[in-house]
Amino acid sequence: MAPEQAATSVADAYAELESRVERLTNITAGAGVLRWDQEVVMPEGGTQARAKQLSTLSSISHEELTDPEMGELLDELEDADLDQGQSAVVREIRRKYDRATSVPTELVEAISETTANAHPVWMEAKEEDDFETFAPTLETLIEQKREYAEHIDPDADPYAVLFAEYEPYLDLETAERVLERLRDELVPLIEAVAESDVELGGAFDGEFDADTQEELSRDVLDALGYDWDRGRLDTAPHPFSTGTQFDARVTTRFDEEDLLGSITSTVHEFGHANYTLGLPDEEYGTPLGESRDLTVHESQSRLWENHVGRSAAFWEHFLPTAADRFPALSDVSPRDAYEAANQVYDDNLIRTEADELTYHMHIIVRFEIERELISGDLAVEDVPEVWNDKYEEYLGVRPETDAEGCLQDIHWSHGSFGYFPTYSLGSVLAAQLYAAAEDDVGDVDAQVREGKFDELNGWLRENIHRHGATYTTPDLVEEATGEGYTADYFIDYATEKYGRLYDLEAF
Amino acid sequence: MAPEQAATSVADAYAELESRVERLTNITAGAGVLRWDQEVVMPEGGTQARAKQLSTLSSISHEELTDPEMGELLDELEDADLDQGQSAVVREIRRKYDRATSVPTELVEAISETTANAHPVWMEAKEEDDFETFAPTLETLIEQKREYAEHIDPDADPYAVLFAEYEPYLDLETAERVLERLRDELVPLIEAVAESDVELGGAFDGEFDADTQEELSRDVLDALGYDWDRGRLDTAPHPFSTGTQFDARVTTRFDEEDLLGSITSTVHEFGHANYTLGLPDEEYGTPLGESRDLTVHESQSRLWENHVGRSAAFWEHFLPTAADRFPALSDVSPRDAYEAANQVYDDNLIRTEADELTYHMHIIVRFEIERELISGDLAVEDVPEVWNDKYEEYLGVRPETDAEGCLQDIHWSHGSFGYFPTYSLGSVLAAQLYAAAEDDVGDVDAQVREGKFDELNGWLRENIHRHGATYTTPDLVEEATGEGYTADYFIDYATEKYGRLYDLEAF
Numbered sequence A, B: 001m002a003p004e005q006a007a008t009s010v011a012d013a014y015a016e017l018e019s020r021v022e023r024l025t026n027i028t029a030g031a032g033v034l035r036w037d038q039e040v041v042m043p044e045g046g047t048q049a050r051a052k053q054l055s056t057l058s059s060i061s062h063e064e065l066t067d068p069e070m071g072e073l074l075d076e077l078e079d080a081d082l083d084q085g086q087s088a089v090v091r092e093i094r095r096k097y098d099r100a101t102s103v104p105t106e107l108v109e110a111i112s113e114t115t116a117n118a119h120p121v122w123m124e125a126k127e128e129d130d131f132e133t134f135a136p137t138l139e140t141l142i143e144q145k146r147e148y149a150e151h152i153d154p155d156a157d158p159y160a161v162l163f164a165e166y167e168p169y170l171d172l173e174t175a176e177r178v179l180e181r182l183r184d185e186l187v188p189l190i191e192a193v194a195e196s197d198v199e200l201g202g203a204f205d206g207e208f209d210a211d212t213q214e215e216l217s218r219d220v221l222d223a224l225g226y227d228w229d230r231g232r233l234d235t236a237p238h239p240f241s242t243g244t245q246f247d248a249r250v251t252t253r254f255d256e257e258d259l260l261g262s263i264t265s266t267v268h269e270f271g272h273a274n275y276t277l278g279l280p281d282e283e284y285g286t287p288l289g290e291s292r293d294l295t296v297h298e299s300q301s302r303l304w305e306n307h308v309g310r311s312a313a314f315w316e317h318f319l320p321t322a323a324d325r326f327p328a329l330s331d332v333s334p335r336d337a338y339e340a341a342n343q344v345y346d347d348n349l350i351r352t353e354a355d356e357l358t359y360h361m362h363i364i365v366r367f368e369i370e371r372e373l374i375s376g377d378l379a380v381e382d383v384p385e386v387w388n389d390k391y392e393e394y395l396g397v398r399p400e401t402d403a404e405g406c407l408q409d410i411h412w413s414h415g416s417f418g419y420f421p422t423y424s425l426g427s428v429l430a431a432q433l434y435a436a437a438e439d440d441v442g443d444v445d446a447q448v449r450e451g452k453f454d455e456l457n458g459w460l461r462e463n464i465h466r467h468g469a470t471y472t473t474p475d476l477v478e479e480a481t482g483e484g485y486t487a488d489y490f491i492d493y494a495t496e497k498y499g500r501l502y503d504l505e506a507f
Helices: A003-040 A044-065 A068-078 A084-102 A105-128 A131-152 A158-166 A172-195 A210-224 A259-277 A294-308 A312-325 A327-331 A334-340 A359-375 A380-395 A421-441 A444-449 A454-463 A473-481 A488-501 B003-040 B044-065 B068-078 B084-102 B105-128 B131-152 B158-166 B172-195 B210-224 B259-278 B294-308 B312-325 B327-331 B334-340 B359-375 B380-395 B421-441 B444-449 B454-463 B473-481 B488-501
Strands: A233-235 A241-244 A247-252 B233-235 B241-244 B247-252
Touching: A003 A044, A003 A068, A003 A084, A003 A241, A003 A247, A003 B003, A003 B044, A044 A084, A044 A105, A044 B003, A044 B241, A044 B247, A068 A084, A084 A131, A105 A131, A131 A158, A131 A359, A131 A380, A158 A172, A158 A359, A172 A359, A172 A380, A172 A421, A172 A488, A210 A233, A210 A259, A210 A312, A241 A259, A241 B044, A247 A259, A247 B044, A259 A294, A259 A454, A294 A421, A294 A454, A294 A473, A312 A327, A312 A334, A312 A444, A359 A380, A359 A421, A421 A444, A421 A454, A421 A473, A421 A488, A444 A454, B003 B044, B003 B068, B003 B084, B003 B241, B003 B247, B044 B084, B044 B105, B068 B084, B084 B131, B105 B131, B131 B158, B131 B359, B131 B380, B158 B172, B158 B359, B172 B359, B172 B380, B172 B421, B172 B488, B210 B233, B210 B259, B210 B312, B241 B259, B247 B259, B259 B294, B259 B454, B294 B421, B294 B454, B294 B473, B312 B327, B312 B334, B312 B444, B359 B380, B359 B421, B421 B444, B421 B454, B421 B473, B421 B488, B444 B454
Parallel strands: A233 A247, B233 B247
Antiparallel strands: A241 A247, B241 B247
């Protein structure tokens, strides 16, 4: 074949791949809107029909992704001379194609059916505090997910295969190393905090009207620079963010006794939406216009939630706004607010209510348990006891019920084994990115104190958001920070921050 | 083939058809949610990506509908021994399949592109009051739609083919006969009203806070028995209703100077949603669980809007609720409210603001003009003058601008030629159905006066809603009323109602 012809053929093949991938993106984005609708505005009666609509869209996606012509295009393009962006698109689609084609449709459907039925079973088990009810479903899900992993890579640790569903490019060894380090370094820190005489908090005790909390959440989003032309704020029982670079929505929740919870939840979801909004408009439709996976996404939410939203600088800036909405806060000082936002709870059993330090212990418990469940080293019936023992060991508290123990999270009912670690990996990355941003744009704290978030966000746009999925996770971290993914910055940050807050001499 | 085998094969073929049709329904219902989202909650920035998402879903629907295997299944089933419901499904899908397969994909895409671009052009032309800007686009749409019709049936009047897109089972001759009768009978009635000394209205003059109007719209929906577990109320610039029997949503709009407008709009959209909610749950997915076409749908909205919402009985029941929300109304009598709701405007140029009588003249103008545009007897450039002449002839008013003349409606920019007549045909059917319901359930007026809508709605559920698209439009009317579709009831109703209201001796 003459070179000219080969070039044409590659260009045609890439255009055809791109057009197929854009269709897939459109279906997925449409399904995302249906899910947002279901969580936020759908009347309850719509549940059954919505499940059917989502199931059809999911089948169509699967069929289009696994179309043999997709495989032929990928084969052709992998040998071709492509630019960086094109190569990244081929790499990402190849990964999805290989995973999707290696699992038999019957198994995919069986897992769908199990998870669809698992949700109400888990809900009931949690309400009734009855793990036995959920155990057989969990057993089935573990077996199906193990089988699923074996189809994708019979030679790999099945948990590693499942973990790669959420974080494909940081391998399980890295995850394990980081989580072990967090455990080793944070356990003594948490113990020291528990023994400290310092008492933080109290600044936000009281009742706070939900409607006014909503106004304040809008104030927070205004302050951070959320683009309302491409987003909106609503409430949802389990806050989330969803969308595309053209329309990335935030949800939050309001508990009249927990003002701080709605603020941190709003800032957290802003971090997710802000990442999505920073993806390049012109790349909508392919992985170049899509976010990197869960570690990077969570790094964005945690960076804004913790490094910005729980900083002393932020409260110096934002407290007057909060006091305008809630005059009861006019006696609170920025320092009081900062301390309240960073209380370490030594008796908390619930992951979603955990502080920045103990949070990781909640993750480590889940990580260790789900690894053993998938490997078969732990029987489902033993989960409650092992869970409670680990809570006692790592956190010094023992759940009295399974409802506030191993039944608290929805994830396993979704069959999402391997998801939890990405929360901690994201927090760790947040600290690394924040440190790199400080190196580049100067005193971010001073900017935050003045309500200026542009330089920090500009750095994130430039170094993370605009790249979409061009780079793998490790390469993206390297490009952005000049070094490999590391927990050093998080450990330093946590040690210094809590050492000062709790007046700990050894830290 | 042995009979046993044939039966199995038919059952299998029908099951396969049903499964394909359910997929199509799920895609269409999903796209409906995306459209609702776009009109009601989507931030403006989402427009471009949403267009792509909807276009992908529309392509997928088209591809799945026109799949040759669909044709083979239809061929096989048309010769088979099916029950009434199955035959109806085959009839409806065959109709859609034949239309979809006879039009070349390139033409479908060209029309999509023209209409996508037409919308902003029409908007601008209307804002600038400049028909010339819109004329070339209108010209293109007419040519493309004529070509479209020729592909579907080269032997038929192209306008009849386009009309059948919105009302497939009442032929164009019926539509024409009914519209001519409306013109012949209503023109003298409207003239007599104009000459009458009676002055109606004024009861709802004033300003009415939008938030309170929204509460009152919720009161109306409560009063009529709207099922909030399967619906919701929101605002939209052009009110509409959309959804399935599990989730049928209403939108309305609030103008602080037009309280009556928000109430009648809410009741109208309730009528549409109430029809959808009456479709059988267990038939979701096929035409048996879908509404009949636009004439029947509009009969439901008009029945509730006009025969209920503009009745003296309704205002006797509902006025106290309205006065609770708006104390300024406490001096208004039910009779005043009834009269205000039935004012005939002899100087109104805008279709959507028209009363029950002159409304049909607005439709007849559009019907006559679009027929001649499609047949080629009228040139696009002459539309403004012909439009204005016809308004003068039928309504006694002449638009001074095209913005309040031939540019007022969105429909032509959608390429929806043949849609307008279904508004009048639906009103006519509303009167026929209301009369039949009165025959069966007794004094509906007396029930409405007591706020009891159950018997009327029960009659509609039983005779219209639960049938889905089992019957063709004429058969459905015959089943429900015992006679063929006729304008007699509407003419009687209009003549008597307005004869009394305006004290007209000759009527």
